[in-house]
Amino acid sequence: MKAKGLLIGIGLAATLALPSQAEDAVEIGMITTLSGPAGYLGQDIRDAFQLAIDMEGGTLGGVPVELKVEDDGLNPGKGREIAEGFIQNDGIKLLTGIVFSNVAMAVVPEVLDGGDFYVSPNAGPSPLAGKGCDQNYFVVSWQNDALHEPAGVAASDAGYKTAYVLAPNYQAGKDAIAGFKRTFTGEIVGETYTPLGQTDFASAMAEIRAAAPDVVYEFYPGGMGIAFLKQYSQAGLTGQIPLVLSEPSLDAVILKAVGDAAVGVQLTSHWNEDFDNASNKAFVAAWKEAYPDRPMTTYASQGYDTALLIASALNAAGSPENEDAFREALRKAEFESVRGAFKFGANQHPIQDWYLLKIEAGADGSATTTTQKKLLSDYGDPYMSQCKM
């Protein structure tokens, strides 16, 4: 019976981590979603980040780094657990990688309260962008609202007078619709929220047809987006009622899974594979060599940009241990972003350009995304003025 008493003690002792090796390398903790249907988002962010390290020969900004990655499984509690392990056991001061806002909301305040750094390659929830902003919190991707406002601008620009909007019934979905509505000048003739994870949009298709709007805007990332676009095409709506989307609803992976059913769709994004700048060309070439079979998503571009930003700060400050110098260097954002112009606003969220993209039938028969024009220049987000630092 003694074994029984000792069980917990032994079990806990077994998890006591070994002291971190390679004392000179700066460790970066990446918490990201690798399992489940959304696993490809985290995978792209991680692989692009690691790619940037590999391209520099194991360093970022000349400083040797070691990337530690753990899967949060889209579970906020799990993300928190990993963060505690990284920070307390491994003494990591710089974290990144979270894909989803709900995981970020559980993890990021904890990181910031301990005085450590968090650089977001994806989620940019509004509570952390306005009053809740923090000097050690940087978002490289976009603020959640800003991601969707360009789509409203694009739809208005194209002269559409009436719009039908759809999204899953959760916070990010409602934020997306709110963002689109804020900038769309026409009339919203229909608004549908579907349960999160639902992939049958048949009833919505019927209602869209009945409402006969000029344009449809939907926010369905990942598998939901694949299902929506297929069903839109099967319902005979593709070509009849145009779609204007924001990037996550039709990323490169969705496009590959949907194929020709998406030709003609317009979307707004801050990055596309065909951007003509040196940094992007180097990134595209390296990715194609490392992962010839995997389409390039904006998630990958954001992971890569995050690594480049951290590289610029490490180059200036040497280590996140030099907190003030590191923070200053991050703020300056002196790196060659793959999306071209990039700087931080007062809340340390990006001020960047947004572009209109279009899905076209490619030369080799597979659909590709091509950049049409610049839609918005130096665009920030609505929360910048609320941030007092």
Place this chain on the structure above:
Amino acid sequence: MRQPVAILLALVVLAVLPTLAAWAGSPATVPLATRILIYGIAAASLNFALGYGGMISFGHAAFFGIGGYVVAILFTHWFNEAPIFGLIPGTNQLLITLPLAIVVSGLFAAAIGALSLRTGGVQFIMITLAFAQMLFFLFVSLKAYGGEDGLSMRRPDAFLGLNLRDRPTMYYLTLVITVLFFAGLRRLVRSSFGTVLDGIRQNERRMEALGIATYRHKLFAFILSGMGVGMAGALMANAMRYVSPDMMHWSRSGELMIMVILGGTGTLLGPLYGAAALLLLETWLAGWTEHWSLGEGLVLLAVVMFSRGGLIALLRRRT
């Protein structure tokens, strides 16, 4: 007679754990141990309904979430100085929030249990799941409390001037509550009520024939079980300073069941061992490979195929 010695030994190990962890350079072990204890309470409470009462509930995560939300909602209203419905003031006093979380979970358990216990077998499993799903969707659509994104608490509740933000302090508080909880559970299981419950599980008809109101006994056990899980949820809200509908997702109910089965159904301490085993396994595997769920699946499958009665049975066989 060696059992008290073993338990005393375990308590000593648990008492010096924060010191041990600090000495070994692994302070994150402390919050991990806190979570293990909290899940241990939740799993043991579920086990009271499931292992002792024979009621296979697939919806206990609902009570876990409700306990958590009671704490977080009261905190939010206190923090924003906005009374609930303009009437009930919020609070951050653990001495109020914790008992309230227990009571509210108990009320929900009473309602759900009263309806669900009209069925049995697989229907009972599914109807408890159904109620939990309804609550899950309710909280997902409650925008005022964060919806899917959940609710953050900037600070944990206040309790006797202790700083619960300090991890060892939170751990010791949880440890004390855990010890009291299991002492109480032990008394309950060995009480005449526990004996009757055991009898109902083994042969409900015979107990009925003996003139015992089985429905009322089962319902009472279900309520107590829900209250225990609710308390664990309230503790979790304080330990994590964050709640979300994810706490009531059906896979969380499944996880609690797995902890119970893994440790040993119908045993007092088995669920605690199950919680420890599952969380440690996940932490260890996830740190080792990104394909951790494959490993976890294989281990769980092996446990169920080759051991009957969970870890506690393995341990007993050994000694």
Place this chain on the structure above:
Amino acid sequence: MILIIEQILNGLQYGVMLFLLAAGLTLIFGIMGVINLAHGSLYMVGAYAGTWFAALTGSFWLGLPAALIAAALAGAALELLVIRRLYHRSHLDQVLATFAIILIANESITLLFGRQPVFTLLPEAFSGSVELLPGLFYPAYRLLIIVAGLLVALGLSLLITRTRIGMLVRAGATNREMVRVMGVDIRMLYTAVFGLGALLAGLAGYLTGPISAVQVGMGEHILLPAFVVVVIGGTGSIRGAFVAGITLGVIDTCLRAFLPDLLNLMMPVAQADALGLGISSMGIYLLMAIVLLIRPKGLFPVGAT
């Protein structure tokens, strides 16, 4: 009016899908007394295997047998290796074991096919819409699913009522012990039934590919509704699964489509939307709770389990 017909067709199509999954689940539960949480994994295996083979050969129709064979083999293997040892165990052990299978299946598929959802072929002839009534356009592929599902239901009912194996199945669902005592080789029957259930799940998974996404974890979304169908229909009853599946499919779809508008007549838009969505998400669970409170054994109870 056209909208209503269209939504009922949509409900029918969803109901048929639910039936294909629930049929296997209800047989496995009714005859072997096993709660198989891994049924959704068989659905996923069918979808992946069929889609992979279809992409390889460039033909949707060649993918179909591949999906059926792969799912049936996976199901039979699952029965032989794991489930067989669990017949005499409690429901709890079955839940734990089949939950472990879900984890293993999801991660194995990730390792084999990667994390990206895969591209699915749509049969050329069924890629557009058909005008059923003047002004009523309906996707041809969804009609195909409805017809296929109804044919399977018909075939299954003939199999159950007219053949020897069907007789054994019915007997097994009514009184498991008796069939064993009568000297029937119950082991073969179990493996066959499990394989059949898996085949139906694989069929559903493959058919759903072109309208939905073939991705890891796709089975978990539909697993819970399928279980709801089994319980409402009465465990072990194919007829119950059919009636409950179709009813639930139609009710669920119509709630989603019409409830917000209906509530809108009584209250402001924002509230109506929120409430309507909440109720329609809870819809099937609410319905199950109500049915079980009135008829604790479901609509078509079969013998004693």
